[in-house]
Amino acid sequence: MVVCVDETTNSVGRYIANLIVGKLEPNRASTAHLLCSKQLEKVNSQSIAYFINKGLQLLYPGSVDDSKVLLLVSDAASYMIATAPLLKTFYPSLIHVTCMAHALYRLAETVRAEFPAVNTLISTMKAPSRIAIFREKLPSIPLPPQPIITRWGSWMEAALYYAEHLEEIMTVIDNLPLTDNSACVSSVKELLNDCSSVQRDIAYIQANFSFPPVTITKMEEKGNSLKQQFSVIEEAENNIQSAGGKVGDRIRDKWSSVLQKNSGYSVLKGVPQVMDREKVDLPSEIELKDVGKFSYAPLTSVSVERSFSAFKMILTDKRHSLTVENLEKIIVMYCKAKYE
CATH class of the missing domain: 3.30.420 (Nucleotidyltransferase; domain 5)
Incomplete structure (x- = not known):
């Protein structure tokens, strides 16, 4: 059971x-x-x-x-x-394993904390009264997503949205009426004045951490075998190991910390290896x-x-x-x- x-x-x-x-x-x-x-x-x-x-x-x-x-x-x-x-x-x-979808979510939260400017951009792009202007200027682009922090991977999906559509969104912001001097518009304009910094951060996220939403979705699927689930995680781990820069080092440290606290993860990881005869010894806990x-x-x-x-x-x-x-x-x- x-x-x-x-x-x-x-x-x-x-x-x-x-x-x-x-x-x-x-x-x-x-x-x-x-x-x-x-x-x-x-x-x-x-x-x-x-x-x-x-x-x-x-x-x-x-x-x-x-x-x-x-x-x-x-x-x-x-x-x-x-x-x-x-x-x-x-x-x-009893073997205790902590949720690996939660683990990927915590990884995504660590990425969010590393890029406060991107996080500010995403959180301030909330202007229902300007939806009509957005749809008029960019009819073929969906509205900016509003991530729910407790929903796995939604912030990362929002960051990837801006990676694809940032230039078009900047055009809309620049063409808002001069009379529109609300706090959120002023904040976004001020942030985009240093556009190169935001673009650089978003490009880094897109290049190195576009995988968590996809991996989480795969982990949410029903009916996958243990071997299939570990294959999905292994693919994510390869992406984590290939992330460059000091941010990549901190993300890898976070991932190692998460796995160390997951006592059942290494135990269950040995089960598919035994079944495929890649490992001789059974996990002692099973x-x-x-x-x-x-x-x-x-x-x-x-x-x-x-x-x-x-x-x-x-x-x-x-x-x-x-x-x-x-x-x-x-x-x-x-x-x-x-x-x-």
């Missing part, structure tokens, strides 16, 4: 944790099932471990078969990493009888992230008396109908 867990904050500031389970099978990917969704008073390793144990008791009333719980997938939050040793006490065969079960083990917690999308469909202004217990039942039913 694979267990995926994550938590988020709902519209009233309460912590909500979702638990996804699936059966590890050697010939096909697991089907994700939202087992339970609970409101937590606080979030730490103890509360998450307790939540997982109580959730698994829904599958195994009375006593959970510890030999069946093989894989825990979560993000890399410190309390999630601290949860794994607590669960290991109850489930000796029993021989369980090796085949990891053929389609997930390396991302995408299923949990998708389950959180159910909240915006259910929690509306028209609902004023929905209890936490009924909310959980509705979310579980919605996810079963929507995401399977």
Whole structure:
């Protein structure tokens, strides 16, 4: 069995944790099932471990078969990493891997921090009142994207958009009416006065870090084998290693730091090698009888992230008396109908 867990904050500031389970099978990917969704008073390793144990008791009333719980997938939050040793006490065969899509997102966030001018350009290009002017001047170019920082890879996609269309956008900005002296327009014009610096930064991002959005999209796909997932990550690692300059060095250091905190990554990396007879020794953390079960083990917690999308469909202004217990039942039913 694979267990995926994550938590988020709902519209009233309460912590909500979702638990996804699936059966590890050697010939096909697991089907994700939202087992339970609970409101937590606080979030730490103890509360998450307790939540997982109580959730698994829904599958195994009375006593959970510890030999069946093989894989825990979560993000890399410190309390999630601290949860794994607590669960290991109850489930000796458990391997904890942190989401590799999250890892690529953290890499993209590091790139964003390295280029404040580009980040300022992207964040200030918000002018709904000038949409008509943009569409008139550039009818064949889509509107500038508005990245959502919590959405994996969206900032990088925005940076690549400006790499392709910056010159045309500069023309529109330069031709805005002189009476338009709003703060956002003034900020963008001031930034573009030193156009060569912004262009240089965007060109560097395009040349070296155009891969994270594509890689994240591939990692979000359902049904890929463990070998296919590692092949996608290996391609991303090759791009990381080839990035030039001091920024490239810092990005590589960040990637190494992320992988060092992912205890299960190196363990699972040995599974395809054993199956292809590239490696003789089995990972010591995996029993021989369980090796085949990891053929389609997930390396991302995408299923949990998708389950959180159910909240915006259910929690509306028209609902004023929905209890936490009924909310959980509705979310579980919605996810079963929507995401399977």
